[in-house]
Amino acid sequence: xxxxxxxxxxxxxxxxxxxLWNLRVKLKGETITQAEPIIGYLHRGWEKMVENRTYSQxxxxxxxxxxxxxLSWNHLYCLTAEKLYGIEAPDRAKYIRVAVxxxxxxxxxxxxxxxxxxxxxxxxxxxxxxxERELFLxxxxxxxxxxxxxxxxxxxxxxxxxxxNYERDVLxxxxxxxxxxxxxxxxxxxxxxxxMRTVGISKMDGKTAMNLGLTGPIMRASGVDMDLRKLDxxxxxxxxxxxxxxHTDGDVYxxxxxxxxxxxxxxxxxxxxxxxxxxxxxRVKVPRCPPKGNVVCHVEDxxxxxxxxxxxxxxxxxxxxxxxxxxxxxxxxxxxxxxxxKISDVPAIMGVMDMCIGETDR
Amino acid sequence: MSNLYxxxxxxxxxxxxxxxxxxxxxxxxxxxxxxEWLQTAPVVDFVSTLLxxxxxxxxxxxxxxxxxxxxxxxxxxxxxRRGTQVGFLGFFQNxxxxxxxxxxxxxxxxxxxxxxxxxxxxxxxxxxxxxxxxIPFSDNFYVINVNLAVLLGVAIFAFxxxxxxxxxxxxxxxFTLIGGMRAAxxxxxxxxxxxxxIVSVVVMTGDLSFVGIVAWQEQNIWLIVPLCIGALTFxxxxxxxxxxxxxxxxxxxxxxxxxxxTEYGDxxxxxxxxxxxxxxxxxxxxxxxxxxGGWAGPEFIWAEAWYLAKTFIVFFFFIWVRAAxxxxxxxxxxxxxxRRLLPMAVINLLIAVxxxxxGVF
Amino acid sequence: MSQVIVYDTPDRSVxxxxxxxxxxxxxxxxxxxxxxxxxxxVPRDISFEVCKFMKEGxxxxxxxxxTTVDYIDHFxxxxxxxxxxxxxxxxxxxxxxxxxxxxxxxxxxxxxANWHEREAYDLMGIVFKxxxxxxxxxxxxxxxxxxxxxxFIVGRRx
Numbered sequence: 001x002x003x004x005x006x007x008x009x010x011x012x013x014x015x016x017x018x019x020l021w022n023l024r025v026k027l028k029g030e031t032i033t034q035a036e037p038i039i040g041y042l043h044r045g046w047e048k049m050v051e052n053r054t055y056s057q058x059x060x061x062x063x064x065x066x067x068x069x070x071l072s073w074n075h076l077y078c079l080t081a082e083k084l085y086g087i088e089a090p091d092r093a094k095y096i097r098v099a100v101x102x103x104x105x106x107x108x109x110x111x112x113x114x115x116x117x118x119x120x121x122x123x124x125x126x127x128x129x130x131x132e133r134e135l136f137l138x139x140x141x142x143x144x145x146x147x148x149x150x151x152x153x154x155x156x157x158x159x160x161x162x163x164x165n166y167e168r169d170v171l172x173x174x175x176x177x178x179x180x181x182x183x184x185x186x187x188x189x190x191x192x193x194x195x196m197r198t199v200g201i202s203k204m205d206g207k208t209a210m211n212l213g214l215t216g217p218i219m220r221a222s223g224v225d226m227d228l229r230k231l232d233x234x235x236x237x238x239x240x241x242x243x244x245x246x247h248t249d250g251d252v253y254x255x256x257x258x259x260x261x262x263x264x265x266x267x268x269x270x271x272x273x274x275x276x277x278x279x280x281x282x283r284v285k286v287p288r289c290p291p292k293g294n295v296v297c298h299v300e301d302x303x304x305x306x307x308x309x310x311x312x313x314x315x316x317x318x319x320x321x322x323x324x325x326x327x328x329x330x331x332x333x334x335x336x337x338x339x340x341x342k343i344s345d346v347p348a349i350m351g352v353m354d355m356c357i358g359e360t361d362r
Numbered sequence: 363m364s365n366l367y368x369x370x371x372x373x374x375x376x377x378x379x380x381x382x383x384x385x386x387x388x389x390x391x392x393x394x395x396x397x398e399w400l401q402t403a404p405v406v407d408f409v410s411t412l413l414x415x416x417x418x419x420x421x422x423x424x425x426x427x428x429x430x431x432x433x434x435x436x437x438x439x440x441x442x443r444r445g446t447q448v449g450f451l452g453f454f455q456n457x458x459x460x461x462x463x464x465x466x467x468x469x470x471x472x473x474x475x476x477x478x479x480x481x482x483x484x485x486x487x488x489x490x491x492x493x494x495x496x497i498p499f500s501d502n503f504y505v506i507n508v509n510l511a512v513l514l515g516v517a518i519f520a521f522x523x524x525x526x527x528x529x530x531x532x533x534x535x536x537f538t539l540i541g542g543m544r545a546a547x548x549x550x551x552x553x554x555x556x557x558x559x560i561v562s563v564v565v566m567t568g569d570l571s572f573v574g575i576v577a578w579q580e581q582n583i584w585l586i587v588p589l590c591i592g593a594l595t596f597x598x599x600x601x602x603x604x605x606x607x608x609x610x611x612x613x614x615x616x617x618x619x620x621x622x623x624t625e626y627g628d629x630x631x632x633x634x635x636x637x638x639x640x641x642x643x644x645x646x647x648x649x650x651x652x653x654x655g656g657w658a659g660p661e662f663i664w665a666e667a668w669y670l671a672k673t674f675i676v677f678f679f680f681i682w683v684r685a686a687x688x689x690x691x692x693x694x695x696x697x698x699x700x701r702r703l704l705p706m707a708v709i710n711l712l713i714a715v716x717x718x719x720x721g722v723f
Numbered sequence: 724m725s726q727v728i729v730y731d732t733p734d735r736s737v738x739x740x741x742x743x744x745x746x747x748x749x750x751x752x753x754x755x756x757x758x759x760x761x762x763x764x765v766p767r768d769i770s771f772e773v774c775k776f777m778k779e780g781x782x783x784x785x786x787x788x789x790t791t792v793d794y795i796d797h798f799x800x801x802x803x804x805x806x807x808x809x810x811x812x813x814x815x816x817x818x819x820x821x822x823x824x825x826x827x828x829x830x831x832x833x834x835x836a837n838w839h840e841r842e843a844y845d846l847m848g849i850v851f852k853x854x855x856x857x858x859x860x861x862x863x864x865x866x867x868x869x870x871x872x873x874x875f876i877v878g879r880r881x
Contacts (some may be wrong), residue, residue, distance in 0.1 A: 014619065016616045030692060040862065043862070048875075120616070120688035120689060121689030123437075124685050126441075128442060193688045194687070196694055211834045213785065213787075213836070224727070225727050232812065248727055294792075298812060307787055307803060319792070322801075324787060324803070328838060342693065343617050344691040344692060346617055
């Protein structure tokens with residue numbers, strides 16, 4: 001290490017990392033020459049913990065993997081368990097799940113936007129996106145009774161049906177949000193300093209991104225049309241009409257753009273799912289113990305591909321449950337994104353990644 | 363309002379006369395002599411100057427606090443929230459904050475350079491408070507009215523980055539070090555366009571005192587009209603000088619925690635934060651004085667009120683810029699300072715000279 | 724401006740790919756070839772060659788996950804490798820003896836496997852040969868145990 005370089009620990013307590021993790025960067029002047037993310041500060045032993053819980057006890061635990069998009073984890077767990085049990089949720093439950101998952105995706109993206117706003121120093125972006133997010137949190141609260149950790153999906157369906165007038169409320173919120181989303185976009189897209197901070201930063205091409213295992217909006221921003229809702233449809237996504245949002249630049253701005261477009265597509269899906277929801281039961285009976293075997297299931301989380309691999313030995317507790325968190329892999333790919341940029345770019349680059357240490361450390 | 367100095371000299375004379383007559387009443391020779399000495403011109407001058415400074419500082423600081431309140435409320439509205447709610451319209455938030463930071467523990471990092479660490483922040487604060495004295499409220503309400511007042515103010519202003527650099531270095535922390543270096547680089551890059559804008563004003567008015575500059579604008583025209591480029595340059599450079607978003611790089615909390623002030627806790631931190639606002643207030647005051655005709659205005663209210671109203675409006679634009687933009691990078695600020703603002707300032711200076719030579723004003 | 728890489732319709736079916744794999748490596752045991760899913764059992768000594776062939780010959784371009792399972796008498800390493808071109812998620816199972824839990828690392832092929840393998844090393848004690856930076860990731864460096872193994876008793880003081 002030459003004398004004009006220095007290591008800086010940005011974390012575990014630092015304003016830019018949302019969660020407990022440490023980014024060690026080596027600086028030459030203000031330019032990053034080497035970077036190393038360090039995680040493990042929030043490791044709760046989730047995978048060991050669930051080996052000592054029954055299948056139904058794990059449902060609320062799955063919520064706690066990520067507070068920002070708890071429903072998608074909850075749903076992924078239930079979907080995997082359903083596959084293991086060899087059952088399928090009723091049609092109505094599937095449509096409800098899709099609608100709620102997309103509401104969750106919008107919420108998660110708004111949380112992300114909030115973090116991007118604070119990281120770049122604009123508290124207006126933060127408060128505006130919190131305001132919008134509140135609309136959706138109210139909807140989810142009405143449905144499940146909780147604002148953050150919903151515990152809504154069940155193995156074999158969902159916990160409860162839509163409350164009274166729920167479709168009307170959702171449509172009202174969506175109409176309102178569509179207007180406000182335009183406001184939010186104009187706050188950023190027409191903002192010269194915002195463009196100065198994002199355009200051309202941390203460029204990554206599709207091939208590299210693929211090799212590094214990136215998934216989700218970051219991957220799509222690099223010009224790879226990869227969305228598990230299309231490539232490996234689960235629930236009723238095969239019937240939904242929506243576009244996969246991609247961008248070819250692969251820089252911070254492209255990643256931001258992809259997520260903003262995705263919110264629009266999510267709204268489309270919610271509208272369609274709400275209008276096409278069939279009547280019928282919302283839940284099926286599930287035996288206590290699943291058959292022996294192993295099963296793998298992957299879904300498109302707001303952050304990317306999340307995967308669960310479950311092994312059952314025929315008892316009432318899972319033998320092994322492995323979680324692939326999208327953020328874990330995205331974070332491992334951050335050094336090549338950071339090297340060569342300034343220390344001021346660290347919040348921009350890591351901010352658009354939508355860090356969630358809960359699911360990264362598990 | 364009549365002249366503050368004359369008023370207070372009369373008051374001091376009366377007060378000291380009262381004291382002297384009480385002392386005289388005791389019939390003790392040495393006390394009577396002391397009473398007579400109290401009434402001599404140097405003592406009266408000294409006491410009245412002290413009174414002027416105290417009154418002026420308190421007034422200016424109160425309006426500085428109003429700026430913090432204004433920022434909180436307006437920023438709240440920009441962000442679609444209410445802003446602070448403590449006390450009447452949230453005005454007592456500042457006092458609550460002040461009490462809080464005063465009650466905090468005084469912490470000095472073990473490995474820091476203790477003396478410099480303690481000194482740097484007070485050098486910074488002292489320069490800010492000295493600046494208060496340089497800015498008159500009107501041609502009657504001021505502390506000093508020397509011929510080189512503008513130059514003096516700018517010279518004191520340039521002392522800021524020096525103390526920031528020392529503070530950042532002596533804290534012995536990598537974040538503060540980077541913050542200090544950034545502050546120095548940024549303030550120097552923006553100081554030069556700022557000075558050139560002031561030079562253009564001086565060229566136009568032919569006077570280096572605020573009273574003279576304002577008087578010239580009262581007779582002719584507000585300088586923002588002929589020197590609009592300069593006003594814009596000055597405004598942008600002033601945001602940078604006061605270290606506000608989008609140019610708050612020295613204390614960019616996203617990457618540098620709290621920049622050069624990371625290690626400062628307790629009341630020193632509170633004063634440093636307040637000092638940032640005071641500097642913003644001083645810079646908007648300067649803008650008012652140089653480009654918006656200072657306290658000039660129709661005479662149905664006091665001249666001081668005109669000055670304050672204009673300053674608040676200028677600060678409103680500071681808040682607006684803060685609410686609308688994000689922080690930009692150091693290299694971009696430096697690029698902007700040297701490659702955009704400097705040419706703009708030079709063009710502005712040329713315009714000023716051309717106008718003067720052509721005899722328009 | 725580069726083009727968007729689009730994965731519209733799959734080029735090849737799962738059976739097709741399974742046949743290719745079987746003909747190239749007779750030792751590979753195809754457990755299941757369901758639509759969009761391919762499960763294969765691979766002997767430990769040729770695991771790297773199989774993965775390499777999958778990446779270069781069968782266009783499996785993305786490593787989703789690396790899982791390890793402790794079956795008391797042996798370990799199983801599961802590589803979840805996806806091919807977006809063919810819309811397939813494949814599951815490559817490699818059995819390791821309990822007294823010698825080493826396997827070839829696939830990080831040289833897919834950089835995305837890096838942290839997964841570090842995690843497997845940390846929590847299960849599997850040694851990946853050829854991994855560029857095999858250190859503990861979740862647990863502190865001085866931690867002596869591999870907590871996801873079945874013989875690690877939860878609640879025991881360590």
